[in-house]
């Protein structure tokens with residue numbers, strides 16, 4: 418069984434690739450970083466360290482890699498022959514890999530290959546659907562019709578904290594022991610050979626929103642408020658009472674929203690939230706606030722982890738106070754290495770927080786969220802140690 422996985426980064430090697438390999442697939446990573454590709458080709462194995470109370474190391478075997486910039490023909494052939502295609506490249510890279518995926522699918526359709534499922538494992542709502550839209554735009558109308566029943570793009574929610582890697586080995590990856598991979602089974606085509614660790618559901622929306630608006634919301638609020646208060650890592654930030662209070666408050670708010678919207682049981686949501694707070698406090702993980710806060714324009718987007726739940730709460734007459742505090746802190750985030758942070762800083766300087774939020778988060782000028790965020794923006798700016 419062959420799995421083609423785009424993105425041999427942290428989630429690629431430390432989560433999706435590892436589970437595919439453990440399920441008996443030969444995993445062919447596709448990446449654009451030559452040293453990574455070379456090392457995977459040469460060694461065909463790597464180690465995954467599970468950082469928990471009792472640390473454990475797994476060996477992932479049967480892997481190889483292709484560089485899509487110089488081996489595109491081989492990538493196309495691999496897609497034509499694969500039993501599954503997955504991605505973990507980042508939402509902004511999905512349009513970049515769509516052309517080569519569409520070439521692979523063209524060849525597969527021409528050769529009358531078996532049905533294939535393509536699963537985008539990215540932190541976003543509807544990642545596979547988004548990838549499908551891009552692929553369709555390259556395939557053209559005629560060929561796109563042939564996807565029906567032959568190629569599925571099931572959406573998915575993926576959850577595992579994989580911080581930046583600080584070890585000397587290019588391939589070794591340290592991850593938290595917890596993981597969750599939930600896939601929309603209604604979109605699966607053909608017989609997908611079993612994959613260890615996937616939970617199939619009929620309606621993904623509640624799962625993906627619960628994950629994005631709890632794990633990612635809490636993480637983002639922690640990263641941005643921690644940044645403003647001078648904390649370097651998520652663990653350090655969670656030890657700061659102001660951060661901890663804002664994070665817990667934001668998760669109580671999104672919890673109320675999720676319960677009202679999807680009918681989750683209050684106690685179960687409470688347990689889920691507490692488990693997540695404990696994951697942020699894993700002392701074995703050193704996760705810089707700059708990684709978790711990366712790409713703030715994306716994270717401040719209208720349906721993403723901060724503005725998304727805040728606007729939905731406002732619509733339902735609920736007050737997103739701690740979310741507003743998190744959004745305000747995000748507007749103050751800076752990282753000279755992060756292009757989106759640089760752009761955000763320029764917008765704040767030129768237009769101020771209210772206009773920036775209207776533009777980036779598509780928040781209407783008369784939304785009560787605007788004055789709430791403005792108030793916190795001033796408070797955080799006064800406290801800011803950066």
Ligand SMILES: NC(=O)C1=CN([C@@H]2O[C@H](COP(=O)(O)OP(=O)(O)OC[C@H]3O[C@@H](n4cnc5c(N)ncnc54)[C@H](O)[C@@H]3O)[C@@H](O)[C@H]2O)C=CC1
Nearest residue numbers: 424425426427428447448505506507508539540577578579
């Ligand atoms: N790190 C984490 O804890 C989690 C990350 N995610 C999501 O997984 C995705 C990947 O995140 P990470 O693994 O952390 O990032 P990463 O930066 O470690 O990995 C991304 C990989 O994609 C590769 N890439 C970039 N352009 C490419 C292209 N055109 N073709 C093929 N490969 C390309 C990069 O070279 C890199 O190896 C993101 O959408 C992220 O939101 C989801 C859950 C957890």
Ligand SMILES: O=P(O)(O)OC[C@H]1O[C@](O)(CO)[C@@H](O)[C@@H]1O
Nearest residue numbers: 540576577578632633636709711
């Ligand atoms: O990967 P993104 O969307 O940039 O955001 C980082 C977030 O994703 C994760 O990497 C995994 O869910 C979290 O650590 C963090 O909340």
